[in-house]
Amino acid sequence: MYFLERGFEWSKSLMSYEEATEELNKKQRQPGQAELQAPEGVGESVSAAVYDNESLYTYNDTHIDIRTPNDEKRGVITIFLGSIYFMLFYTAVSILGISAAKFLTGLRNNGEALRGVDYFFLILFSLLCLAFFGFFLKFTFRFFCLESLTARRIIVRFNRITRKVYLLRPKHLGGIRIMDWDKTEVLLDKSMSELEGTGGFVILGWDRGDGVDLQGTRTDNFEVTFVGKPTRNASELLAFWEYIRRYMEDGPAAAPAPKKLLTKFPWPWLSFKAAWGLDTCFLRHTGLWVFVVVNILILPAILIHATGHWLSLLLCYEPRFPRVIEEAGR
Known part of the structure; x- marks a missing residue:
């Protein structure tokens, strides 16, 4: 669980900010290597459509709370x-x-x-x-303790009033951070193929000094967060980032509330759904029904995983934003 965040925090311990910056500047694009066409800041639109990606915990006129890609990877x-x-x-x-x-x-x-x-x-x-x-x-x-006796989830909050991005993470994964929305860098390729977007998620990054901790101390290194559940293709991935971008830039009218918000209560059937991992949209295509057969054959393993997933949730605590963040922008 939290493999991505752990990997990034571990990489920061290997070299200082100056060393990482120097190493990044030395890297050059190899001949034949495609150039990453990332959006130029949060003001650039990347899709004509918007999609909430079924990833929102909270939606109101002030902020939205979004999940990270880690939720199923436990148990x-x-x-x-x-x-x-x-x-x-x-x-x-x-x-x-x-x-x-x-x-x-x-x-x-x-x-x-x-x-x-x-x-x-x-x-x-x-x-x-x-x-x-x-x-x-x-x-x-x-x-x-990698997936039990720790925070039940990581939450990324986008507050359109304060124009901040709040990262709710345990201390060993970087802790709580308050990052500037306008300085957000989006690691997303606008020209990716549909296949390249399979299993993708939004990656946001900030340079040193682009945010603060709860005490107001400026960040002294890079910060990265991963947003949303894995998507099925590039269109969904780009539309999901566009949903977040329009909410922050244009307001709730440009990014309508989702039909259903994610619940934070650890219902056992949600753990089974996470362990099952079968997209029910596949049922519309008879050629993909083989995945249903495969999942039925491995049902005992799925049930064991679902039980571990549920127990892991029960053995974790529900993280909460500090009061100063909860009241920000009201």
Whole structure:
């Protein structure tokens, strides 16, 4: 979970801002390599259509809250390590219970009195079980926390009144940032093919000093955020960015409210839908029904993934913007 954000934060730790800038300036386009035709700032339109991409949590006259591409990428680690934790814990408790019962009665299973060697092994096995469980927990718990016991989601807020982009992230993924909308750089190719837009999402970037943290300190490095669920083609991707751009530049009338907003409550059937991952629009084309058959064949694995996905959500906390951001622009 949050693989993209973790990767970017890790890359920032490898080199300073100055080194990254120098490395970027040294890179030249290779012969035959297509040039990225990115929009020239947030004022340039990239599509005649708008599309909300079914990615909005909140929509009002002041701001919109949008999801990131990470929501479905969770659950496998939780169900795998969680099952091992449960088995080890159950084994340790069972052995401790048996040992305690033997100590209290002072008798073996055959009714004879316990001897010194019996007490020794009862204590030894109990300590070994506890030690092994603690050892395993110590070296695997950080992986468990990749998708559990952390923020349930990352939210990107676009406030058209303050003309700011607010990034709601855990501290280890960069923390909360308040970025200038007018200085936003869009990493998007206007001339991409439809196929290149498959599984794509909007990537926004800012240079050093283009935003602040909650204390008002200017950012000292690049900032990047990933916006929206993966799209099916380039038309959807460009129309999604156009939806955000028009909302910020032209107002709500230019970017109508979606028919349905995303819910933040962890309903179990939403986890099943995320694990299922089958676009129901494919059902209109008989040639693509093979994907339905494949998903049915792997249904047991899907159910296991869905269970892990749901447990992961239950084991996370729902992040909230600070009050100063909630009231901004009202």
